[in-house]
Amino acid sequence: MVDTVTPTHRPNILLITSDQHRGDAYGFEGSTVRTPHLDLLAGQGTRFSACITPNVVCQPARASLLTGLLPLTHGVHDNGIDLDEDIADRGFAGTLGRAGYSTAFIGKAHFSTYFTHEPTTRPENVAGSALYGDNWNGPYMGFDRVEMTLMGHNYWLPERPPRGRSYERWYHADGLGDLKDELYKRRGGDDGGAAQTHHSVLPPAWHNSSWIGDRTVEFLRDHKRGGAKPFCAWVSFPDPHHPFDAPLPWSLLHPPESIRLPAHRTLDFDKRPWWHRAASESSPAISGEMKRVRQEYSRIAPQSDQQLRHLIANYYGMISLIDHNVGRILSVLDELDLSRDTIVIFTSDHGEWLGDHGLVLKGPMFYEGLLRVGLLMRGPGIPAGKVVQDPVSTLDLAATIGDYSGTPIAAASHSASLRPLLDGTGRRSHAYGEWQLGPNRCGVALDLRVARTGSAKLTLELGSGAGELYLLDQDPHEMENRYDDPACRGIREELTDMIRSRPQDIRDPLPQPIGSA
Numbered sequence: 001m002v003d004t005v006t007p008t009h010r011p012n013i014l015l016i017t018s019d020q021h022r023g024d025a026y027g028f029e030g031s032t033v034r035t036p037h038l039d040l041l042a043g044q045g046t047r048f049s050a051c052i053t054p055n056v057v058c059q060p061a062r063a064s065l066l067t068g069l070l071p072l073t074h075g076v077h078d079n080g081i082d083l084d085e086d087i088a089d090r091g092f093a094g095t096l097g098r099a100g101y102s103t104a105f106i107g108k109a110h111f112s113t114y115f116t117h118e119p120t121t122r123p124e125n126v127a128g129s130a131l132y133g134d135n136w137n138g139p140y141m142g143f144d145r146v147e148m149t150l151m152g153h154n155y156w157l158p159e160r161p162p163r164g165r166s167y168e169r170w171y172h173a174d175g176l177g178d179l180k181d182e183l184y185k186r187r188g189g190d191d192g193g194a195a196q197t198h199h200s201v202l203p204p205a206w207h208n209s210s211w212i213g214d215r216t217v218e219f220l221r222d223h224k225r226g227g228a229k230p231f232c233a234w235v236s237f238p239d240p241h242h243p244f245d246a247p248l249p250w251s252l253l254h255p256p257e258s259i260r261l262p263a264h265r266t267l268d269f270d271k272r273p274w275w276h277r278a279a280s281e282s283s284p285a286i287s288g289e290m291k292r293v294r295q296e297y298s299r300i301a302p303q304s305d306q307q308l309r310h311l312i313a314n315y316y317g318m319i320s321l322i323d324h325n326v327g328r329i330l331s332v333l334d335e336l337d338l339s340r341d342t343i344v345i346f347t348s349d350h351g352e353w354l355g356d357h358g359l360v361l362k363g364p365m366f367y368e369g370l371l372r373v374g375l376l377m378r379g380p381g382i383p384a385g386k387v388v389q390d391p392v393s394t395l396d397l398a399a400t401i402g403d404y405s406g407t408p409i410a411a412a413s414h415s416a417s418l419r420p421l422l423d424g425t426g427r428r429s430h431a432y433g434e435w436q437l438g439p440n441r442c443g444v445a446l447d448l449r450v451a452r453t454g455s456a457k458l459t460l461e462l463g464s465g466a467g468e469l470y471l472l473d474q475d476p477h478e479m480e481n482r483y484d485d486p487a488c489r490g491i492r493e494e495l496t497d498m499i500r501s502r503p504q505d506i507r508d509p510l511p512q513p514i515g516s517a
Contacts, residue, residue, distance in 0.1 A: 011380055012223075012342040013096070013232040013401050016329070017065075018322050019058065019108060019152075020241040020362065021348035023051065023372035025319055032258055033316040037327030038376065041346060045378025046386040046422055052371045052452050053350040054395045054433045056362055058110045058517070059083070061349040061394065066091040066111070066141065068398030068412020070434060072506040077436040080513030082122060083111045085141065090411035092398045093232060094142025099407040102229040104145040104219055107212045107236035108152045111141050115290060116515035123165060124150065130162040134169055143234070147215050152208045152238025154245055155196070155297055157181050167211050180206050188248045192256060192310030195300045195360070196243040199251040199314070204321065207247050209237055213325030217332050224336040232401070235329070239318040240352070242300075242361060246317030250324075254316040256309035262369075263477050267302060267358035271481065272365075273459075273466045275446055279364050282443025290516040294441065298517075300360040308355045315354065343379030343404055347394050357478075363442060364435060366450050366459050367478055371433065377422070379404075388421045390428040391452050414503065429453060430498045440513060451498040458483075458495035469495070 027035045028042045054064040060071040063083045067090070071077045074087050088094070088111060097103045112122035119127035123140060129150055138146030149167040150159055158168040160177065171177060180202060189199035204210050216235045223231050239246075269277035284294040303311060326346065333339045351370045353359040362370050373394065378384075381404070399415035402408045409415065420426025433450045447462040455473040460466075469483040469492055482488040 009341075010101075010230045010405050012230050012338065013101075013345070013405060014329075014333075014342050015234045015345045015397070015401070016326060017234070017236045017346070018240065018319070018348045019236070019238050020350060020352045021319065021373065022351040022354060022369050023374050024369070025240075025316070026374055029374075032254065032260060034253060034320045035323040037323045037330060038346060041326070041330065041344065041378055042376050044384050045344070045376055045382050046384075046388060048375040048388045048392050048418070050389055050391045050431070050452070050454060051347070051373055051375035052391065052393050052431045052433055053373055054393050055435050056350045056366060056370050056433070057435070058349055059113070060435065062110050063088070064395050065349070065397055066093065068092070068395060068409055068415030070395065070414045070432075070502070072434055072436060072510065073414065073503075075507045075511045077434075077510055078438070078441060078513060079517040080113050080440075080515045081511050082113055082120070082514065083141065087411075088141040091142055092401045092409050092412065093234070095402065095409050095411075096232045096405055096407050097142060097144055099405070100229055101405065101407075102145070102223070102227060102231045103143045104231065104233040105138070105140065105143040105236070106147045106215050106219060106233065107208075108149050108238040109141070109236065113513075113515040114151055114517055115293070118514070120514070124148070126150065126159060126163060129159065129164055132165075134161070137166070145219070149208050149212070149238060153241050153243065154184055154200070155243045157184065166215075167208050170211065171206065189252060190310070191314075192306050194244070194303060194307040194311040194314075196297075197311045197314050198243070198245055200245045200247040202247050204247050204250065207321070209239055209318075209321045209325055212237055213328050216329050220329070220332050220336060220338065224338065230341075230405075232405070237322045237325070239322055240315045244311050244314040244318065246314050246321060250317040250321045251314050252317070253320050254313040256306075256313045259309040259312045259316075261305060261308060261312075262355045264479060265305075265308065265355045265358055273461065273468050273481070273483075274464065275444060275461055275466065276365050278444045279442040279446070280359075282439075284441060284443055285439035286516065293516055298361065302358045303355065303360060311360070312354060315352070340380065343377065343382065345397065346374065346376040347397070348373040349394075364437065364446050364448055366433070366448070366457070368472070368476075371450065371452070377418070382422055386422070389454060390421055391431040391454055392418060392421065392428055393431040393433070413505070430495070432498065432502060434502075436510070438513065449499045449502070451495045453495065453498075456491055456495060458492060458499065460496070460499060
């Protein structure tokens, strides 16, 4: 059992994240996805039912989570931009490390760019990873111990040494890399013709979700054997990011016929602001292989109901495999008598459209499936069975980690601790996000800002003055844009003021992309 009494010493911090995981794709949200361990975690602790990401793509969202800064301030305002290492080092990991914590990162980092126009020396750069030997395990971005996957999305099979990081080197170390690649590529079931969807025959023991679970268990055992310091560890699963390729038997766990389809799954650009159509139909202003990746990997054409059922079923299988490994990690915390001293946080970097409004994957349309993410917290001093409905952001985790560890993260100036919401002494009016992207991503330049309250959401495109306003309490499927409705002028002005309240510390000049992702 978890002891909810505040410890007299500093607690361990265990942050677990998934990638591209919708806020409603949990059993406790009423979804048919099977997440028994995450459901238990939610019941043993507190969940935030209106948590959003500060940015809807990987690199900016992850940089904000680490630093407690908004994307236009830390500079990673889109994928393809490396996080400044000095800024990263002032985030929660580096700060806790200097305060006496043992810090570790396990899994997908994505603080730096994988595919660049010119090679870099970052360990996450595909070419640059070859510069680091088999025994390199950090430090990196404020974390002392680092065991990374390179990408972790098997659209690109695991890199072969000397490229790759810890997972890829482990994957090939037994000489069976060719066999594993062939098993991964072999299709083990009917995919219904869905895009980027297949039943991988790669045994789950070789999958990166299982490897991350294994390495986390070993990290916890190492800590128990000789850890004099409290630990702060970020465990990062690369799934359920596309391609939708859960391994057998996990890919079969959710029969396609049992899948509930989105209520509205038809493209309706004529009812939406101009940038919805432009971002979907324009060609990325980038060349060569990076353009092909943006067009073929980062975009999926509308799917039929049959295809969408298969795609979602496999997406759910990926989530259930993560849930299984989360269960293993939580069980080891109990076994080692660490649960009473450990704050566990589970969240994701951003969501996934998953067929909403005819869209799949992610892009500059901030529908709830993409913007809202799950956020669960359990541990000493955190109430059990509580649901916080106030709008919050994963941006707030840096300050929250600092608060519970007794180590303020001074540089995390945009992050506000969630502790007052947990203990009932505070409230939140809104959460905020932003994304500035150039034409290299989707053919048009956009400067997007979003404010979400408990009942409404406003998105503005600052370059054109266009916007969209949804009254979520009346219109949960975001069908009617009320931006130009005179009856909604008051709420529009209120949310506009929330967007304008952003601190005026935007980096100038902003760094420009050096690659695609």
